[in-house]
Amino acid sequence: MTTNPWVWLAAILTLCIYTYLYKDNPFYKFAEHLFTGLAVGFTIALTWHNAVQPLIIQGIFRAHDWVLLVPLGLGLLFLARFVPKVGYLMLIPIAISLGASSGIGLPRSLEAHIVKQMQGTLLTPAMLQHPFDPYNGLVVGLLVLAGVVCTISYFFFSREHTGALRVSSRIGIWFVMIGFGASFGYTVMARLSLFISRMQFLMTDWIHIIK
Amino acid sequence: MKKNVPLAIVLVLGVLFAVQYFVPSRLSQRLYDTTLEWDIIISIPALAIAVDSLVRHHVVRIRQRRKGWGYSWVYLGAAAVMTAIGFSGGISEGGLFMNLFTFALAPMQSTMFAILAFYMTSAAYRAFRARSPEATVLLLSAFVVMLGLIPVGAALWRGLPGLSEWMMQVPNMASKRGITFGIGLGSAATILKIILGLERSWLGGSE
């Protein structure tokens, strides 16, 4: 067993978290509150060192970049929340942030989610050369196209799912389920690797069972 | 009235930045860069509201001696100690702050992450039942992919690893794309509603 107290701390906390799998208990409660508390402290300290120090203290007070007082002032309006009568003022910084990100997001969302995806779905003349290629052939291209169209039809809200829409949305949800099942199965390995590495930590760094 | 000013701000900034995307000029680029920097500064004070909320929540628990109030001390103590060390001792590698991160915070983060291995097992065991055609498709597809990823699968049938990969690349991609189209249209519509002032959840009330 190791004599490094830090490794002991890490090992004990790891075990405390795992006890939750049996049931909620004082060890877990302790670890959970320690965890969230440390995380909050970590966020505050990092915000101080990575944002307040360089941007506000360095920028405004050392480099005299007075323009930065504007966003600082706007940000301070958040504190209006503590003054009942002017509490609504905190909507102003929220509006600035939200307005800018909405404008930034509109064309980008259409580009990433629509235009680029359309390009990926289109059949291309190159597919004719190897029609039966399992990844780039025409048959697969048609299959993907059908899958995409049926999946879209599942999300069609303007009509009840009856008639042709019933059939296509049904096929669509089958595609969705194949996709979800495959993703689930594929992720198992990654999560297991994480658990194995925790076990490796316990068994090598802490109690030295395996080398 | 109190809500008209924020609504106007959203409208103006929303239109401005949607247009900015198509304008590569110097002024436009500067506007974009400045906004990103300002946004960081603007959001800093919001942390104070969050801290106020968590302190209040736990102080109330301790005052009223609610069940498990002792743990509120653990929470507040850990937050206070970590903050104090971060402010006074610095955050450089090898210091107390980083040691607390590396040997207390990080192991708990990765343990929580790794607990997912258990949850995937219990969720799969409980939910992967052939109750309906859809559920059967879901379970079969997960089954094939899992089998294809381990050596036993390849031993059973040599084509299995290839099939499981094909399922990830072809049908999985097709369904994701279909969902993505919907997300693209839906999010663009929502953004437009925000800019036009029709979507007001962020104002606190729907009025």
Add this chain to the structure above:
Amino acid sequence: MTRATGPIALALLLALAGPLGAAPAPPGDARAYDTPDDQGGSITVEWRLSPDDAGTRLAGYEVHRAAGDTGRFQPVGQVPRGNTAYNDGEAADGIDYRYRVAAVDADGAASAPAEAGPARAREQWFKAGKANVLVATALFVAMVLVFLERARRGRLFIRRLAGLDAVEEAVGRATEMGRPILYCLGIGLLDYISTLAALNILGQVARKTAEYGTPLVVPTCEPIVHTVAREVVKESYAAKGRPDLFSDDMVYFVTSDQMGYAAALSGIMARERPATNLFMGYYAAEALVLAESGAATGAIQIAGTDQITQLPFFITACDFTLMGEELYAASAYLSQEPLLVGTIKAQDFGKVLIILLVAVGSLAALAFRSDVFSGWFGIK
């Protein structure tokens, strides 16, 4: 014998001539032009590879620049072999520059230069490469506006979403059991669309809990989202005439650490035993931690997210899942604002348009054997 020695000797001579000092072959077809879609200050120079590029002898290409007709050529930059372009980011706008590109070998010997220019850097006011996105955006905005106008005039039909009944049922169940409802907004920022949709649904759920007096717990993970969520719940209770039932303790900030938040919620679910868990918004890997901890307590669980990677886990571990667009639609539907239904109609119209365009584009591409269509959708 003798006839064969001639060509061999010649070949040997040619092979030796290269390494032994002769300058490398020059690059070909150099041209210089204003870098498109930028803020000015940059000229792009292009050329064809020197014939010597394929070997290992060449080091790279050196680019020289001269201002105006009479300026002297100065080196501006170099790129390793295999490259056919150089971006001169030091060009001043509005000045004519001429360029020379030479291949340089490992010993520093340079080829004869290929000349290009004159070219002039300019600031652009429109990104030509994004014309397709502009068309898509304009089209979409127009569609939404048209359908909003139609919604204003009369009722438009939208089918009932299965998920909505599930939400209402779940609220009712918690009320019957006298146990709290846990509402989780995810780990996203306020400007994520899924977070906004989640806040919208939270407002409706809070109205119901205010009406029935059901306890509501909203632990939050992001400071600004926390601030707004608190106002949303407070106003919902006020709107239902029950401000007395609202307490500051309903909406509280836990931590912005992803897994810390998951750990805390696992604890809350085990201790407060909510009858109903609602997970709406943006989620990453913690999705399954939340959903499985909740499932262990026997709660009814409804999830909604636009994160496709997490949908498989919500689908397996929750009783009902709003997938992607359904989350947005649910939030619009629940708010019962007739105008919002108009945008859903516009989205549906967009879907039909997408299907048509893809079909027509694919057919045309196959019929004319041309990449023009996919090319137009493609963005560099």
Add this chain to the structure above:
Amino acid sequence: MKFLIALSKIDRRVVYLLLALAVVVPMIVSFNVRFHVDRSTRDLFEAVDRIPPGGQPLMLVFDYDPQIMPELDPMATAILRHCFARGIRVVGVTTGAQGAALGERAMARAAAEHGKRIGEDYCYFGYKLFLSMIYFGENARRALPVDHYGRPFDSLPMMRGIRNYDDIPLVIDLAGSSILNSWIVYMGARYHVRLGAGVTAVMAPDFYQFLQTGQLAGQLSGMKGAAEYEQLVVERGYAPAKGLASRAMNAISASHLLLIALIVMGNVGYFAARRAKPKNPQGGA
């Protein structure tokens, strides 16, 4: 019938216990399961094995961070054991700041096992910018002026005569991100570097195309790839026993099989319960 129905109602804690056993037991008790070795793994092994001992070094790039270390660290160890046992020299480097400590640990551990000396049998340059590694193609000495411990390039005996990538018979990038793409584009295409790769299982499909085109000499995919490589190292007599990757892979196989068995059992129980139902309609829901 009751037994079958019980199969669908196993307590979640029993499920958790079974999973914990399926992972921990194969890690402590080493089962010698023979894996089917993928061609991409074999190709990489052969590419390393062809490097003449005691001559030009192999370059191993530790482009990974602690989060994906569980999959990539065993690959590094297996490759290093192979090289050191065969007498192939190794140059270690990383283009990610977080990889520096991980690479150092992996190299020092493997070197200590085989009694290899730094500077003569292996070198470690630690964290270098990706740009420096491009520049290595022009001038190795100036791209890597000092090693991780501050020793100048020229004072390292094994680096003498290394001018650029022409003197490196094989570069293996162990990567968890798209940085491998950059290696293929820059080093592969521009300097004609012979490139091999080790990637996480999730990323592996993205790189199969490069194997087909020959831009990658071979590739290890996830824990499975590492375990296969270990097996080849043992089969060729370079090491007496398999290492961590094989144990981890056994654990992964065992837990996948457990999951598959649980799903089957759940369904058997579910159908048994459905059959039993019509016979006693009074029985609960």
